[in-house]
Amino acid sequence: IGGQEEAIPGPPEGTYRLVAIDAAHSVGVSGPVAWDPTNPPPMPIRIVPGATGSLRGTLEGGEEVVAEVVATNMVLPDGKCTTEFSAMAQNGTFSFPALPPGDYLVLVTSESYNASAENVRVGSGRVTEIKLRPLRLGSIQGKVLKDKAPVEGANLELVSQTDPDFTPRKTVSSSDGSFAFEDLPPDLYLIRVTVQDQGQQRSGQKSARVTSDELSSQIEIDLTPPPRISFALPPQFAVLPGQPVQMLNRDTGQLIQPKWHGNVLEAELLPGLYSVSIGDAAVGDVRVNPDGTVEAAE
Structure with a gap:
């Protein structure tokens, strides 16, 4: 590390990166190290504090967009050094000129440009290029039925089955029992339904998936009591x-x-x-x- 050798206890078998942080908070990250306690690496692992790489990227179709791009290092220890870096995209391009080496999750934080997050590896002394593509949004449409008749005024709530940060959405079925949830990112969703029927509350639920290949999902939710x-x-x-x-x-x-x-x-x-x-x-x-x-x- 910086010309000096240090020894640390050997971890269990696996693939690791070593992170060194000096007194000036300069960060050094090794390349991936395949560690086998029975057959350790034949030479010291070199870490250079302050060594960085560059990340350049473009927003596909985002030439008119001004947005913040965030790159989160998935290797560095959170709380001990900076792990999240940001840059502004101008005219559809952005640049991180000096990032600690490691694996990054890169995403755009802008309501005007919905882009899928991308994983990228930044190497020391290298320039890495990435293209972020707009996230295609979909919809879930359907009808609420009971005894084959449409149900008006049913309360519907849409939740994500995979994303805990997704804000639930709500709507009410129309006179023909129809409903729709628009502008949905690809995900697996659950639609919960409740309605008052002759003084009794009936409920039901159904799963629906929006994918990048099938952006529109059509479903029926039947509140007919099962036999x-x-x-x-x-x-x-x-x-x-x-x-x-x-x-x-x-x-x-x-x-x-x-x-x-x-x-x-x-x-x-x-x-x-x-x-x-x-x-x-x-x-x-x-x-x-x-x-x-x-x-x-x-």
Whole structure:
């Protein structure tokens, strides 16, 4: 490190980067080191505090955009040195002339230019180039039904199943039962529905996915109460009476816990595909048919 040798205890086997921070807060980062305690590297690992690399980039279609670009170093220890760097994009280009080496997550923080985040590796003494492309937004449209009739005034809430920072969105179904959520980034979503029906509150939910290939998703949410059926699980599941059974509806995302009545199970189940688990152990998938029969899914 800066011409001097230092020794540190060997970590468990894996791939590492070594980070050195001197008294002047200059940062040095090694290249990736494949560490095997039984066969350590044959020579010292060289770290040069203050060595940097450059990152240059363009915003595709963003020639008229003025936006902040943030590059977050995923290697440096947070709290001990600067890990987040910013630059302004002008005329569709931006530049980070001196970044500590490492792996970065680069994104644009601008409401006028929605871009997908990109991962990039910056090397010491090298110029790395990147192109950020606009994020294509999609929509989820559909209808709320009950007994095949449209449901007006149903309250709908859209949440992300993967992004904890996503702000839930809400809307109300129209007179023909239709609803729409627009300007959605690609993600897996869950739509929850509640409505007052003859003094009773009915609820339902359904999953929907927006992808970069299929930006528009069409769904129906049926609030018709499911029939209560008695059934047995396929014998290959080897389920014993009394064991706790859980069934996850793969279409709606609802988790159902059937009740045992003797040697058979009872539950209100919609036709569709379900993932079955006994306690915490998954045992397989079943398909509930429209006639109420249950069979193993292929």
